[in-house]
Amino acid sequence: MNVSRLIPATAVAGAALLGLTACSASDAADHRNGGRLNVVASFYPMQFLAEQIGGKHVSVTTLTKPGVEPHDLELSPRQIGGLTDADYILYLKGIQPAVDDAIKLSGAKHTVDASTLTQLEDHGTETGADEHGHEHHGDEAGADPHIWLDPVKYAEVAEGVGKSLEKTDPDHAADYRKNTEALVTKLDGLNLAFRDGLKNTTTKTFITTHSAFGYLAERYGLTQEGIAGVDPEAEPSPARIKEIHTIAEKSGATTVFFETLASDRTAKTLAQDTGLKTAVLDPLEGITDQSKGADYIEVMQSNLAALQKALGAK
Template sequence: MNVRRLIPTAAVAAAVALGLTALSACSTSDAAESKNGDKLDVVASFYPMQFLAEEIGGTHVSVTTLTKPGVEPHDLELSPRQIGGLSDADYILYLKGIQPAVDDAIAQSGVRNSVDAAKLTTLEDHGTETGGDEHGHAHEGEGAGADPHIWLDPVKYAEVAKGVGRSLEKADPNHAADYRTNTDALVKKLDALNASYRAGLRTTTTKTFITTHSAFGYLAERYGLVQEGIAGIDPEAEPSPARIKDIHSIAEKSNATTVFFETLASDKTAKTVAADTGLKTDVLDPLEGITAKSKGDNYIEVMQSNLAALQKALGAK
């Protein structure tokens, strides 16, 4: 995580106080006026949470996201207005561990219906700093910790969706039946996506893919693949010379064909490694945000594009 850009807890507390003072000063504040009729006012931390809130909430929610399109979520800086405005939300959906500045702000907000998606499934350690072994586990001496990228595994994402649905039912019981219906519909889409990945990646020439951002540990483990990350969970982290050397050896031994990069971060490292190893480059989107460069308009479409990219890189048969 890019600790250089984190907002200190003291600053968060001060911003909350500032925001609350401004809100109490005028009953017709911007935050109050943003209430959309009888809709539940939902704040999502970044795109994967926004998608769940919109799909499950449907017409009964008004969703805003703290991370605007094109902003790398790990680097997000919250404004005092954003931090202070959190206290007006009816419901907050976030994923602890991705954005510490957001985690601190939510802890200070006092909103009762604050849901941490990380608690709706089981997090695992995939050695996200430098890559893992053939089972997705960290090698001795490598950086370790709970991998937060649960949304890139359709099965885990479906587990989270079910938990979000239940929490929305409690937050807004008058529309519980609709939330259940919407949750069931989304889970069916995710089940179909999972089936597509299983079928599409069952038989491949190689199981190894190289990526600049170690975000795909859950996906690799789910479908029997091997993720070799050049850097850690911070997509703009500089890899060590030793890791670059390792990647060269891994690419040769595993018959890897492609170095993947993403849309929200620089492709410089991927292109450098690819040039040194004679490999191709392509996009594997960690789906932390949707922009004009995204290969799809929503989570399902981009995940389908990711599948096609993996099939090509791995030599799917």
Template sequence: MNIRRLIPAAAVTGAVALGLTAVTACSSSDTSDRKSAGRLDVVASFYPMQFLAERIGGDHVSVTSLTKPGVEPHDLELSPRQTGRLSDADFILYLKGLQPAVDEAIKQSGASHTLDAATLTTLEDHGTETGGDEHGHEHEGDEAGADPHIWLDPVKYTEVAKGVGKSLEKTDPDHAADYRKNTDALVKELGALDTAYRTGLKNTATKTFITTHSAFGYLAERYGLTQEGIAGIDPEAEPSPARISALHSIAEKKKVTTVFFETLASDKTAKTVARDTGLKTDVLDPLEGITDSSKGDDYIEVMKSNLAALRTALGAK
């Protein structure tokens, strides 16, 4: 993941205002097409929100994601067309604190039916001594230091799913029964996923894993693991000699075998650390987007692939 470049609020506000003015006509036309089909026009900020909206909304929603496949969501810059669509959407699902441009665009849009997934569960601080969060990012506002990667914990993701379901019921009461049914089905799947993780990671040779993208704080905490991230460093940048030395000591002491990297960033950092510490490399997907290189077609499948990778790396019995 690339370190987030925070854009000055005034610049973002100006761009958002311009976008809202420039594309009102075309966005209204797009929205009218969806509404004429009798479906709720839903805008999701990035893949984990898109997945929930599609699975819970089913045939009653038309979902558009602001973050296209293969795009790193933290550094997303919205096009005027995307920005303009927000004011006409029936329902917007996003995760405040993850994508500054999205947060500002939603604020400026004046959209009434918005849902911040961060309000549906409890966020925690998995930061490091470098300041900011585990990526070295600095957050603004009341959520400073909060780790937004709640979707990588099936239990927290379940809490969010339930909240999304209830919100859709209120937004579109005519189809409340279907939303409730779809939510229950997804909650059951997520419960099975949680059980698979608990069982699969219960007995392992080590509880520590190293990752270039420190997105797995909630997952590690949930299942009794320890995440050692190359914190405060762009995944594509060379880690400092001091950090490599520290990771070497950790790997030796904790019997670490693998350095994980992600699908939406280069494996350069992981290979550097692995070379200098004598470890292997593998993928641990933060599930910020689904691409052709993803080990699975959706959230559930990729999470199962992540479990398999963790079991191998940790020496599961």
């Protein structure tokens, strides 16, 4: 279903920021990298936010290198040590257990958990658009962390990140505010493109090897059917494969989607058994040479085109 923001983004961000440890301008200056804030991002969606909002005032490094599956990330001692020296750490709790543990043990003071900047929901492990989905805060078990795949929620997070950077580095607050507004405008445009582009389709159901698209499905009135849950390389049970066969027949689904950072074997096997097509629907956990776009906006536009084709957009 097409839902509006659950609560105003500014209210969410403001409430979340009450829990942040403030860093004064003098503190930040003591730890600058060439006059810029030393920012550590956990993986690509957080890196993109930090770079877009921080602009010339930040030096961003990411813990997850391009091509590495974020869920399986193991940190090196050097990366763990670097967390202590960071001026600002942006991560998303619940995606990378190794990162969550390392940040907790590092004692780093200036950390922002993106999951606290919007409202999380429980989409389950195998189906997406739950009309009566239960809402959770970021630290609750069962909450779906894939918030960046919904442009509206991602915009809420962007607003919260912008406010936290303003607080961390008040000398450049005006620039952070301007950059945040520019990014939110792009995300609002992306939201409108998805809303209008998926309004009239032959089917509303899509099948994917990675159940990462629950928020996207709910936002635009679609139903996600995950083959094997949140692990993109998990083997589906025989019962689930049989169930997917039935769902595909009843819903008119045409395509089994897989992702660039995981094996396409399961998708191709299922597609062969059911006579369906295969295509890429990118969960945007990293950008590589195989990505259909150079950044978040471009890859999301490619995702929209793939969904329109698979769902029979009119």
